[in-house]
Amino acid sequence: MADNGKEKWQEPTGEMQKAGYGKFLRPNTPYDSFMEEQEIPIYRDIGVEKVQNLPRKMWKRLGGNASFIQLLGTEGLWGSYVVEVPGAGALNAEKHLYEEQYFVVEGRGTTEVWAEGSDKKHTFEWQQGSLFAIPMNATHRIVNATSSPALLLAGTTAPNIMNLFNNTDFIFNCPYTFTDRYKETADYYKPNEEIEPDPVRGLAMRQTNIIPDIVTCELPLDNRRSPGYRRIEPHMVGNSFYLWIGQHETGRYSKAHAHGSAAVLICVKGKGYTYTWPSTLGPTPWKDGKAEGVRRQDYEPVGMVSAAPMGGNWFHAHFGVSSEPLRLSAWFGPNAPGRERGRPGEKAIDYGAIEIKDGGTAIAYRDEDPFLRKEFEETLGKEGMKSKMPAEIYKPEA
Numbered sequence: 001m002a003d004n005g006k007e008k009w010q011e012p013t014g015e016m017q018k019a020g021y022g023k024f025l026r027p028n029t030p031y032d033s034f035m036e037e038q039e040i041p042i043y044r045d046i047g048v049e050k051v052q053n054l055p056r057k058m059w060k061r062l063g064g065n066a067s068f069i070q071l072l073g074t075e076g077l078w079g080s081y082v083v084e085v086p087g088a089g090a091l092n093a094e095k096h097l098y099e100e101q102y103f104v105v106e107g108r109g110t111t112e113v114w115a116e117g118s119d120k121k122h123t124f125e126w127q128q129g130s131l132f133a134i135p136m137n138a139t140h141r142i143v144n145a146t147s148s149p150a151l152l153l154a155g156t157t158a159p160n161i162m163n164l165f166n167n168t169d170f171i172f173n174c175p176y177t178f179t180d181r182y183k184e185t186a187d188y189y190k191p192n193e194e195i196e197p198d199p200v201r202g203l204a205m206r207q208t209n210i211i212p213d214i215v216t217c218e219l220p221l222d223n224r225r226s227p228g229y230r231r232i233e234p235h236m237v238g239n240s241f242y243l244w245i246g247q248h249e250t251g252r253y254s255k256a257h258a259h260g261s262a263a264v265l266i267c268v269k270g271k272g273y274t275y276t277w278p279s280t281l282g283p284t285p286w287k288d289g290k291a292e293g294v295r296r297q298d299y300e301p302v303g304m305v306s307a308a309p310m311g312g313n314w315f316h317a318h319f320g321v322s323s324e325p326l327r328l329s330a331w332f333g334p335n336a337p338g339r340e341r342g343r344p345g346e347k348a349i350d351y352g353a354i355e356i357k358d359g360g361t362a363i364a365y366r367d368e369d370p371f372l373r374k375e376f377e378e379t380l381g382k383e384g385m386k387s388k389m390p391a392e393i394y395k396p397e398a
């Protein structure tokens with residue numbers, strides 16, 4: 001063993017002792033260090049009732065008060081932040097080798113997008129409820145159209161890229177233009193309302209780089225998560241960042257289903273709550289005396305919750321308890337269906353929409369923990385409302 005004055009490696013003595021510390025503290029990833037260097041708050045929890053209430057500090061890089069949001073379970077999978085665009089002001093222009101999309105929490109303004117060195121610039125308008133995406137490495141500048149601040153919620157693949165390259169100079173100062181993703185055509189930021197099948201599961205998809213208002217836009221019938229459930233999957237600027245917008249009708253709630261971390265639900269309309277619990281607790285944790293392992297997050301617009309806040313698969317179900325439907329946008333980073341590990345051509349199923357008895361992970365309403373329905377009906381009752389769940393879905397199968 002060389003003794004060069006440095007700390008010694010943990011060498012075993014004899015054949016029974018193991019090398020190394022055995023236990024250690026997880027180190028920062030490059031993205032964790034990047035966030036810390038920005039000197040703005042980093043919010044880490046299973047969710048947040050309203051992102052508007054998160055404390056913000058001046059983020060010098062962008063020129064607006066901001067906070068990172070890294071919900072539990074999403075670490076390394078995708079990144080998020082909320083940023084305020086100063087009244088009658090603008091954020092600093094930037095470009096980067098990661099994908100980015102914005103949901104407008106409050107305010108009204110415009111975004112300018114251009115390719116480095118080009119004199120052609122796209123300028124498009126946004127308002128509260130708009131969702132728009134920035135093409136990879138295109139320069140963009142966000143401008144407030146009013147004298148009061150605007151608030152934007154961003155989703156990015158910054159952790160993925162930073163943790164791979166570990167070089168922010170390369171990520172923020174690369175001259176490459178992704179002409180496969182970014183087009184200078186006049187209609188690039190014109191909303192596209194055409195619905196087509198997504199390439200993996202045949203669900204309703206829109207290829208559009210902006211949706212003017214995801215709070216009120218039409219959603220096609222889907223029925224996968226609750227009776228009458230509506231859903232669209234926007235594919236934006238060639239990004240691999242996967243997201244959807246879904247809605248549970250008033251007085252209804254989603255079936256619980258299980259999967260691993262990545263999904264974050266963002267409440268954009270109505271109000272409600274999510275229960276999430278490790279699938280190792282089984283489908284009926286209250287009945288089985290394991291309720292202390294269940295986590296709950298309440299939310300209203302614009303709240304967030306991590307569907308699977310720790311390792312392994314977690315069951316989760318979402319409950320709308322206001323007179324409006326519960327509309328959620330779910331963001332996953334580049335962790336999309338069809339990108340799970342496996343061999344091309346392998347048989348896969350839409351497990352989250354398929355009940356356990358048929359090989360999926362969804363708990364049929366008739367098999368769910370009775371606590372969920374009881375509490376839901378009581379909560380609605382306090383608001384003077386009634387459950388609109390069809391009675392037959394709770395009946396045992398004939």
Ligand SMILES: [Fe+2]
Pocket residue numbers: 257258259263307316352
């Ligand atoms: Fe889910």
